[in-house]
Amino acid sequence: VTGTLYGVGVGPGDPELMTVKAWRLISTAKTIAYLAANGGESTARSIAKHFIADDASEIIIDMPMRVERQPAQTAYDDGAARISARLERGEDIVMLCEGDPFFYGSFIHIYERLSSKYKVNVVPGVTSVNAAATETGSPLATRDGVIKILPATLGEDRLRDELMTCESVAIIKVGRHFEKIRKLLATLDLLPFATAIELATHAEQRIRAVSKINEPTMPYFTTILVNTNRRPT
Amino acid sequence: VTGTLYGVGVGPGDPELMTVKAWRLISTAKTIAYLAANGGESTARSIAKHFIADDASEIIIDMPMRVERQPAQTAYDDGAARISARLERGEDIVMLCEGDPFFYGSFIHIYERLSSKYKVNVVPGVTSVNAAATETGSPLATRDGVIKILPATLGEDRLRDELMTCESVAIIKVGRHFEKIRKLLATLDLLPFATAIELATHAEQRIRAVSKINEPTMPYFTTILVNTNRRPT
Numbered sequence: 001v002t003g004t005l006y007g008v009g010v011g012p013g014d015p016e017l018m019t020v021k022a023w024r025l026i027s028t029a030k031t032i033a034y035l036a037a038n039g040g041e042s043t044a045r046s047i048a049k050h051f052i053a054d055d056a057s058e059i060i061i062d063m064p065m066r067v068e069r070q071p072a073q074t075a076y077d078d079g080a081a082r083i084s085a086r087l088e089r090g091e092d093i094v095m096l097c098e099g100d101p102f103f104y105g106s107f108i109h110i111y112e113r114l115s116s117k118y119k120v121n122v123v124p125g126v127t128s129v130n131a132a133a134t135e136t137g138s139p140l141a142t143r144d145g146v147i148k149i150l151p152a153t154l155g156e157d158r159l160r161d162e163l164m165t166c167e168s169v170a171i172i173k174v175g176r177h178f179e180k181i182r183k184l185l186a187t188l189d190l191l192p193f194a195t196a197i198e199l200a201t202h203a204e205q206r207i208r209a210v211s212k213i214n215e216p217t218m219p220y221f222t223t224i225l226v227n228t229n230r231r232p233t
Numbered sequence: 234v235t236g237t238l239y240g241v242g243v244g245p246g247d248p249e250l251m252t253v254k255a256w257r258l259i260s261t262a263k264t265i266a267y268l269a270a271n272g273g274e275s276t277a278r279s280i281a282k283h284f285i286a287d288d289a290s291e292i293i294i295d296m297p298m299r300v301e302r303q304p305a306q307t308a309y310d311d312g313a314a315r316i317s318a319r320l321e322r323g324e325d326i327v328m329l330c331e332g333d334p335f336f337y338g339s340f341i342h343i344y345e346r347l348s349s350k351y352k353v354n355v356v357p358g359v360t361s362v363n364a365a366a367t368e369t370g371s372p373l374a375t376r377d378g379v380i381k382i383l384p385a386t387l388g389e390d391r392l393r394d395e396l397m398t399c400e401s402v403a404i405i406k407v408g409r410h411f412e413k414i415r416k417l418l419a420t421l422d423l424l425p426f427a428t429a430i431e432l433a434t435h436a437e438q439r440i441r442a443v444s445k446i447n448e449p450t451m452p453y454f455t456t457i458l459v460n461t462n463r464r465p466t
Binding site for chain 1: 242244245247248249250251252253254256257333334335336337338341342344348355356357358359360363364366367370371372373374375376377378379380381382383384386387391394395398
């Protein structure tokens with residue numbers, strides 16, 4: 001009998017915002033897996049670290065963060081092969097995922113490689129977008145309001161079209177795209193309604209009006225919420 | 234000193250999908266509050282019931298579910314007044330909210346009435362949209378995919394415009410709007426990509442291809458996921 005792979009969302013950053021199910025699976029796991037970008041610390045692991053058993057075995061998938069896709073694809077292939085080898089031996093594996101595994105998660109690339117061959121259980125988590133709204137004290141939407149999630153990597157034309165027709169937008173993965181986003185929001189007269197949240201619910205969380213930010217880039221884990229129902233700053 | 238109001242997301246349905254923070258606040262609460270629609274059972278309370286202390290005091294806000302807004306506004310006014318009276322006496326109150334409080338939550342109406350006068354802490358939760366994606370085994374989005382959340386109460390023109398330009402859409406609060414949505418998806422050739430999830434992660438959960446559903450209405454807590462990246466049914 002082969003093992004089961006669990007893709008477990010650990011939530012946005014505050015360890016207490018992990019679900020009870022995630023906590024149970026992580027704290028009883030014999031083997032955990034996670035991505036580490038460019039050989040650095042894994043964000044998902046750092047969120048879950050207090051719950052991981054001291055004698056748990058760890059599968060680290062080292063992920064080169066580059067614009068080109070090939071090095072990442074190779075890393076996913078390699079990571080999936082290592083997880084697969086353990087599943088074949090009947091071991092269960094808990095893979096840690098920031099936020100929610102099926103909401104822009106790297107876990108999706110592992111899932112695509114393994115879900116047709118093995119039993120894979122996914123545990124949803126609190127997303128950074130929901131956490132960012134809570135931390136700014138502004139609801140994402142109510143009644144018949146529309147919400148859009150727009151990756152900052154999109155081209156300007158698509159971003160403009162979507163921003164022009166929406167009351168509530170979350171622009172995610174802002175990082176080095178900040179300057180492009182700030183200019184676009186200014187052009188559309190949306191700057192007074194835009195708030196940037198870096199690392200929502202992490203110890204390093206920072207919240208600022210986008211109009212007050214001068215640096216050209218921001219951390220990758222930055223979300224900009226644009227909500228025209230909110231009182232302008 | 235006045236008390237603190239906690240708006241706590243209990244997640245989509247499975248009690249284990251509540252956050253550790255929600256579980257801690259609910260299990261230690263001396264007073265809880267929640268909405269009950271038309272005098273029926275509260276969904277949020279039924280999710281949290283195993284964690285509520287036997288001697289906890291309960292504030293029930295009875296909510297008439299009608300198309301007209303005035304009865305609901307009166308119920309929110311009344312509920313906010315009752316919560317306010319307890320906060321004035323220095324009591325802390327934990328208000329239970331389905332999913333995430335700031336994601337279309339009724340809690341927003343209480344928050345708007347009380348947040349300028351009292352300390353209000355909001356605890357985000359796993360949304361029914363994230364849970365629905367997990368349960369169908371199809372990621373919401375990856376890389377630079379756009380996600381839109383569209384309430385089924387929107388007019389047909391707006392729904393059509395948003396559906397035509399998006400790879401991943403969650404249509405929420407489907408209920409009595411099902412027939413309108415089904416026809417629109419058929420017109421746009423999106424039926425093969427549409428899945429309906431009733432009561433995600435509840436014991437009564439049901440998942441079906443929209444093309445295979447014949448009844449004219451569905452439960453209020455139904456989400457339709459439309460994802461053109463998915464293999465058609």
